[in-house]
Amino acid sequence: MKYWDEKFETMSVDAMRDFQFTQFKKTVNWVYEKIPFYKNKLDDLGFKPNDIKSLGDLAKLPFTVKNDLRDNYPFGLCAVPIQDLVRIHASSGTTGKPITGPYTADDLEQWTVCMARNMTAAGVRSNDIIQNAYGYGLFTGGLGFHQGASKIGAAVVPTSSGQTERQITIMQDFKTTVLFSTPSYALTIAEKAAQMGVDMKSLPLRVGVFGAEPWTVEMRKEIEERMGIKAHEAYGLTELGGPGVAFDCEAQDGYLHVNEDHILIEIIDPVTGEVLPLGQKGELVFTAIQRQAMPLLRYRTRDITSIKQEKCSCGRTLVKMEKVYGRSDDMLIISGVNIFPSQIESLLLDQKEVEPQYVIIVKKKGYLDTLEVHVEAKPAVYEAGAEMIKGAEQKIENHIKGMIGIGIKVRLVAPGTITRSEGKAKRVIDERKL
Numbered sequence: 001m002k003y004w005d006e007k008f009e010t011m012s013v014d015a016m017r018d019f020q021f022t023q024f025k026k027t028v029n030w031v032y033e034k035i036p037f038y039k040n041k042l043d044d045l046g047f048k049p050n051d052i053k054s055l056g057d058l059a060k061l062p063f064t065v066k067n068d069l070r071d072n073y074p075f076g077l078c079a080v081p082i083q084d085l086v087r088i089h090a091s092s093g094t095t096g097k098p099i100t101g102p103y104t105a106d107d108l109e110q111w112t113v114c115m116a117r118n119m120t121a122a123g124v125r126s127n128d129i130i131q132n133a134y135g136y137g138l139f140t141g142g143l144g145f146h147q148g149a150s151k152i153g154a155a156v157v158p159t160s161s162g163q164t165e166r167q168i169t170i171m172q173d174f175k176t177t178v179l180f181s182t183p184s185y186a187l188t189i190a191e192k193a194a195q196m197g198v199d200m201k202s203l204p205l206r207v208g209v210f211g212a213e214p215w216t217v218e219m220r221k222e223i224e225e226r227m228g229i230k231a232h233e234a235y236g237l238t239e240l241g242g243p244g245v246a247f248d249c250e251a252q253d254g255y256l257h258v259n260e261d262h263i264l265i266e267i268i269d270p271v272t273g274e275v276l277p278l279g280q281k282g283e284l285v286f287t288a289i290q291r292q293a294m295p296l297l298r299y300r301t302r303d304i305t306s307i308k309q310e311k312c313s314c315g316r317t318l319v320k321m322e323k324v325y326g327r328s329d330d331m332l333i334i335s336g337v338n339i340f341p342s343q344i345e346s347l348l349l350d351q352k353e354v355e356p357q358y359v360i361i362v363k364k365k366g367y368l369d370t371l372e373v374h375v376e377a378k379p380a381v382y383e384a385g386a387e388m389i390k391g392a393e394q395k396i397e398n399h400i401k402g403m404i405g406i407g408i409k410v411r412l413v414a415p416g417t418i419t420r421s422e423g424k425a426k427r428v429i430d431e432r433k434l
């Protein structure tokens, strides 16, 4: 079975647009009736739900931003009475109030189906034994993946994150075939296995579904190589119900299919708010069209990407978005040049002298912002001494300068000294904010 939901995953574009239009209209009526926040916003624009005549009218609606969710914490944007909810997740931002994700029974089922699609596309089947090393809790990763895997009928081992040695022992004892985790935690597991003398390539593990943090194609290859598996991606956000918003398929062409029968996708100019044409890079905006508890209109994700509409080699017709390499607020501006941490990651992972463990430090020197990258040396390089290290640092600095045009100080640090991730990795330390 190649698709979980063949009807929607391979639907013609015209039929999809018809379906989306019906859902879109229903959603705007629903939020207008049930959520005073949206009623006020639409009233201010003089816009009535019945003014909607086509999908193009989406662009006339107001945006929703992260602060709207914070300002309405915890249930101000909830469209149903609390007694109709069956689950409430939350994500803690680094600053400000958390964001709540409420679900009705129907919302939970839809989310589960979206996850089942994601996993089916990654090659997960009912006879798989899945180790779910996403954190279980308020975070949507643990339970979202758990539900999807149960739907497929696979056996879920709910290890949650952490206790890395035990993860490996279970992997050996249970003959785990699929791993779910963040990409950085997958790397931590692979490294620990090597330290324990376990050859991951000889284990039955064959597929990983990774997400919840931006990761590069180079990182995917690194994980595939170390674990001897095929690594796939799950993309999502708490505001839109968690993972399962978009997923990659066998094509692995750097794009993810969006579950567009559940979510409308737009790309806008982050400055003017104008909708950009297919293929152009901009800020990703989502509208949930099947959710009951919290169907957000035009939610600005701050993720930068582009979309393309073409039939994929996997047979799916679902629109594709380019893999996200970073939120617009993760972007660093150094000497007037915009840099995403993921760009530095892909340049580092090209280098044979270093391990894929790094941290980027942003400093202020006088009026200038500067970047320093600390990356772990391979043990052989580190043991070869100061001259070898110096040479490697110089070489990597030149490589980065050649590729992105600015000087970044690179420091090779001792193997094993950078904190390992068990969940979402912290790759940037901004000393300007300390």
Ligand SMILES: [Zn+2]
Pocket (backbone or CB within 6 Å): 249, 250, 251, 257, 312, 313, 314, 315, 316
């Ligand atoms: Zn595809």
